[in-house]
Amino acid sequence: MLERLKAMLIKEFIQVLRDPRMRFVVFVIPAVQTVIFGYAVNTDVRHVATAIYDLDNSSYSRELAGRFLKSGYFDLEERVSTDARARELVDRGKVKxxxxxxxxxxxxxxxGRPAEAQLILDGSDSNTAGIALSYxxxxxxxxxxxxxxxxxxRAAGAPQTGLPSVELASRAWYNENLESRNFYVPAVIxxxxxxxxxxLSSxxxxxxxEIGTIEQVIVTPIGKGEFILGKTIPFVLIGFIDVGLIALVASFWFDVPLRGSIPLLFGATALFLMSSLGIGLLISTISRTQQQAMMSAFFVIFPAMLLSGxxxxxENxxxxxxxxxxxxxxxxxxVIIRAIFLKGVGMEILWPQFLALFVLGGVILSGAxxxxxKTLA
Incomplete structure (x- = not known):
């Protein structure tokens, strides 16, 4: 029994380690990911992008603003002078x-009377907003x-009728109760x-x-572009169906508001699928077995999720x-999906993200x- 077990262990080690690419995946990539995650996985909230809207411009108001910026938690993005500009910065996600x-x-x-300062928070990110409010x-x-x-x-013992105090009146936009599920559920999509x-595409x-039918594909009249389309279109349809189902669950089960355009949501999904399917196809073309493809896919999935926000x-x-x-x-x-769900903004705000998805998707899919x-050559 021990001899059979020993032989099986030797065979499995040889099977896994004989391929140089598999050795790289097993030993090098985890070390690189550990280094990256050690820096990236940080739940502390610092460097919160902040706008100062000082209509008083007194020594007291400047002092309070200075204390915010000197604390190390808040970074000045802009000093605004109108309500419209303040709203625009929050809508675009430039300030929290x-x-x-x-x-x-x-x-x-x-x-010697209380004075009120107002905090306007971007409640679409409930975690950051709640911690920033406590700071x-x-x-x-x-x-x-x-x-x-x-x-x-200064009173030196004289009777006081009142003492000065700063009172914060906070208001969270887009997620009034700072519910974390409103922040996380759209991201699940x-x-x-x-x-x-x-x-699936990997x-x-x-x-x-693996099953030996790729040679049959080579000798058929079907073009390589047609073959790629035939492989990806089913997955595109699955992606759209998943988005629709999860959006329904988010809205009707978790009561997450869907304030934006549904066609815009599916348009963003189409661009996003160019990247996800392109990555999967690229993995599929460089892998020799389904086991290699599965392991490679997971080594892409976790860094992509953790380094996505x-x-x-x-910012941390x-x-x-x-x-x-x-x-x-x-x-x-x-950014797109949270903005569509919680903020209800449109293409005039989200076009940079749409453009980035289009460029990334085009490059990745073309590379695949x-x-x-080259694989078929």
């Missing part, structure tokens, strides 16, 4: 928080304590469609090789890793087709 101080903010504090509350509380201590020191369509060509803010990642995420189609589709031609 707007700090607004109205006229009379400094006057009320100088008179802002601590900054306001610290500023209030210093103002009150200064007021007491992206991950499920990516995983299913990429896994088996498409390699299955023909699905769970961890991209090192600059080099942030640049790497621009090669990830999930990053752009996540070219590689397929």
């Amino acid at each position: 928080l707007v700090l607004r101080m109205n006229h009379g903010f400094g006057e009320r504090l100088s008179q 802002a509350a601590k900054i306001a509380a610290s500023y209030t304590a210093e103002l009150q201590a200064d007021a007491l020191a 992206t991950n499920i469609v990516f995983i299913i369509t990429m896994l 088996m498409a060509v390699v299955r023909e090789k 699905f769970a961890f803010p991209i 990642m090192p600059t080099v890793v942030q640049w790497m995420t621009y090669l990830n189609p999930i990053r752009f589709f996540l 087709i070219l590689r397929f031609k």
Whole structure:
């Protein structure tokens, strides 16, 4: 029994390690991924893109804004002067928080009365919004304590009728109750469609090789482009069906609002499928067995999901890793799908993401087709 087990173990090790590409997949790629994930997987929220809307422009309002920016949690994106500009920045996702101080903010504090500063949060990212709100509350509380201590020191024992304080009035847009499921459920559509369509397409060509029918395809009159289309169109239809089903579940079961255009959602899905199917076909053309294709697909899936902004803010990642995420189609589709569901914005806002998906999808799919031609040569 032990001898048979030993022989089986030797055979399996030889089977796995005799292919140089499989050795690379098994040993090198996990080490590289560990290094990347060690930097990228960070749940701390820092460098929150912030806009300052200071209508008072007093020493008090400037001091409060300065404390926000010096805290290390908030990065100034722009100082705005109109409500329209503040809304535009939030709509486009350029800022996650707007700090607004109205006229009379400094006057009320100088008179020893409470003054209100408004926080406008992008609630479509409930995790970041909730943590940013707690940071802002601590900054306001610290500023209030210093103002009150200064007021007491100046009074030198004289009776006080009131003490200055800063009160934050927060308002979350697009996800008023900061429910995390409104943030994560739309993203599930992206991950499920990516995983299913990429896994299916990664088996498409390699299955023909493994069962020995690829030679029959070579000698038939069918063109290589036609062969690729025949392999991918079924998966495209499956992707559309999955998007529709999951969108129905998200809307009617989880009560996630779908405020945007449904045709726009399916248009973005079509562009996204160009990338997912292209990656799958590329894996299929360079793999010799379905086992290799499956393992290679999973080594693509997990980095793509973790480096997409699905769970961890991209802004928290090192600059080099942030640049790497621009090669990830999930990053752009996540922005689109969350904006369509929660913000209800259209092409005038989302065109950069649509363009990025079109370019990535075209390059990846073209590379897969070219590689397929070389394989058949």
